[in-house]
Amino acid sequence: MSCLFCRIAAGELPAHRIHEDAEVLAFLDLHPIRPGHVLVIPRDHHVWFEDMPEPLAARVMAVSQRLARALKATEGVERVAMVFTGIHVPHAHAHLVPMHHLHDISSAAYLANGLDSYSLPPQLAPAEMSAIAERLRKALA
Template sequence: MASIFSKIVNGEIPCHKIAENDEFLAFLDVFPIAKGHTLVIPKKEIDYIFDLDDALYTRLFLFAKSIVPGLQKTVPCLRIGISVIGLEVPHAHIHLIPLNSMADADFSKKIKQSSEELALLALDIRENLI
């Protein structure tokens, strides 16, 4: 059974896309813990990030790194944190989280953003990637 992320990759479920290439997709988390919380995934469905072959693993992290400048320009913060937990969805993914304090990395606290707010934020981040 395809993961929710594979359904997003296949266009079966919409997302607030930040960036995409042949191998990877970055999009806003619809249950963010901070404004700008972005998910970065390989398009190939592999459950556990450490099961990615070395080359794909490296390219995934380089793709994630390419998102950071646009995210930092759009969402004022001290740093962009990175987290890989891997329990929520059986599809390897990286969380990019704008942080101003350690409390901003608390996955038990979600913030509310409407679909319209997420769409505008994704547009702003995309424009700042250029």
């Protein structure tokens, strides 16, 4: 087994485990954006979050909600961000990040006016928005 998160889930590698059940594992990120940054993973290997069966995705969300409430209480924050990225480890995982600053999980698109403000990226033209919406509706049909 070469997947880092599968090895953590199997107990082959150490982790600061926060929650465990038959389907989901949550543990502290080794390189946190903020202290308390938690990763929530399905025990079964799914590369992308959209590939998880819906009941498993719902379980990941339910565990994440419970953890977010706990993070608010323990880290003294008003907001906890939840992001699925899949950039570094090819195993679906949610990041729960206690937000101490409005840019704790921002991309460069929101930083045009510096760290102490929040810049809105430019809007797309209404025709482009309509075309995107139509493509997505067709893909869902």
